[in-house]
Amino acid sequence: MRRGAGWAALTAVAALLSSCGLVGALGDDDAGAQTATVGVLVPAEGWQQADGEAVLAAVRAAVEERAGDIGGWTVEVVAVDEGEKGEATADAMTQLVDGDAVAVVGGLNTAAVRAAQPILDDEDVLFVSPADVVPEHTLGADPSAPLRPYRSYFRTAVGAEPPAAALARYAVSGLGAEAVAVVDGGDPAEVRAFTEAVDDLGGAVVASGSDVGTVISTARTEGATAVFVAGDPDVAVQVDRQVRSAGLEATLLGATAFGGDFGDDAADGAVRAQPAELDATAGVRSGRLADEIGVALGEFGAAAHDAGTAVGTVLARCLPPASSASSARRGCLGEMSQLDFAGATGEVSFDEYGDRAGGSVRFSVLQEEAWEVAGVEAGS
Incomplete structure (x- = not known):
């Protein structure tokens, strides 16, 4: 797998995807290989910069582990700056989907998630956040009557909020x-x-x-x-x-x-x-994960590694039969809902809304003297 060359400027994502830093990483063995890009949407500066660096490192390590040797394909992981308030995220996402993006991981602030969701969903690009906590992003406006607004959006966030x-x-x-x-x-x-x-x-x-x-x-x-x-x-x-x-x-x-x-x-x-009632799994390695990826995990690093593992697993399944990155997108979405694996934070699978199964606060509504499960909220 070829790694990205650092932060992609919000207004020049397409140019950076073909910059010397990326092209220089292409070895002779990759000549003629098709390229699929995984964007990592995190802030390049500000109070969440360290968390963003941990997310980027965790995703790169996980994608490389699962999708680093797909015949005929080169998978690039590139950083995209979401800004401190999600500014210009829409432009960055538009340029990614116009290229060979197959997945985006990240979204550490609400504005960035909201800006990215409709653009990525319209083009069937998989979007996975390890940090998002807003109920309506997966359940719609009313969690008591949930309606998934974006079928391409998933979350690996682990519930910690009361x-x-x-x-x-x-x-x-x-x-x-x-x-x-x-x-x-x-x-x-x-x-x-x-x-x-x-x-x-x-x-x-x-x-x-x-x-x-x-x-x-x-x-x-x-x-x-x-x-x-x-x-x-x-x-x-x-x-x-x-x-x-x-x-x-x-x-x-x-x-x-x-x-x-x-x-x-x-x-x-x-x-x-x-x-939340998240099931622990055998082989959970969050304790040594920081040493493996080379940076402190921060608040979202472990969940980001699980997001990268999910994306890498999916790419290993949906890229080989595809003729192009864009034609692989829909198949990647279909594979995502089928995942179930032992992650750094516990068992990872997704419910019908794209939320982490068991990893979030559960909502239920009283109907005729019985509690009916209505949805979940990803934790912060």
């Missing part, structure tokens, strides 16, 4: 709730996680406290469209009754509070979040 924070993302980003209420049923840590996440996302907690009646009354006055309950399931039952009695049009949200007998007589539509 379910309460995931519910805050759902409330503000999924439901579009600008005002939310919080009932403290005895778990201040959940209250804090939910409240801080709402604030970070630009929402507002307009009512909060342990007195159910007061919180619900204020929530109605202030126009809250979501109510989060922390702690005791008995308190959640009270909240459900008060919400219905007050005629408050709001979605009820909870994590531990929706355990016990809460669902036996509660109104349909309550949304519960539960922590």
Whole structure:
């Protein structure tokens, strides 16, 4: 496999793909080989630069291991700068898909992911993020009624975010709730996680406290469209009754509070979040992976190695029968959904939405006294 020659400028990706650094890496044995490019979308500078370098190194190592010896093909891994706020990502992705790109790994900020998704999806280019945490990127606008927006998008991120924070993302980003209420049923840590996440996302907690009646009354006055309950399931039952009695049009949200007998007589539509349950695997090597790739893993390095392993495995299957990189793209997407392997972070496979199976916070919705799994949120 031929490696890329460092960072590709956002406005000159195509030129860099044919630069001396890349051409100079082509050996005599590669003469006449077709080329397939894997872009790595990460920031070249700023506060996430070190994470970006770890992602790039991890992807290169993994792709080389799995797709470094495909007869008739040269696989290039090239870095593409997403910028600190995803600026110019769309131009970079357009130039990649106009060339011989078959996959892109990365997207460490939300703006970059959103800019890249539609462009890569339109051209059937596989897109895998080891870092993305936004529910609607895989589940659509409403995780309680999931609809996958981009079939080319997958995530290897491992869930680490508290379910309460995931519910805050759902409330503000999924439901579009600008005002939310919080009932403290005895778990201040959940209250804090939910409240801080709402604030970070630009929402507002307009009512909060342990007195159910007061919180619900204020929530109605202030126009809250979501109510989060922390702690005791008995308190959640009270909240459900008060919400219905007050005629408050709001979605009820909870994590531990929706355990016990809460669902036996509660109104349909309550949304519960539960922590990730990722299966460990034999041979997991994240402990020595940093030594193998030569850099500190950072926050996303292990998941990036799994993303690179997934991409490399897919390329080894879809490139040999293809006549060109572009003609291989659709077959690569088909192979991706079939993967199941022991990765650096645990068992790696994907659900119907492209999320890491078992590696994310799970959402479920109460329907006729039963919890129906609705989707997942990739963890941060």
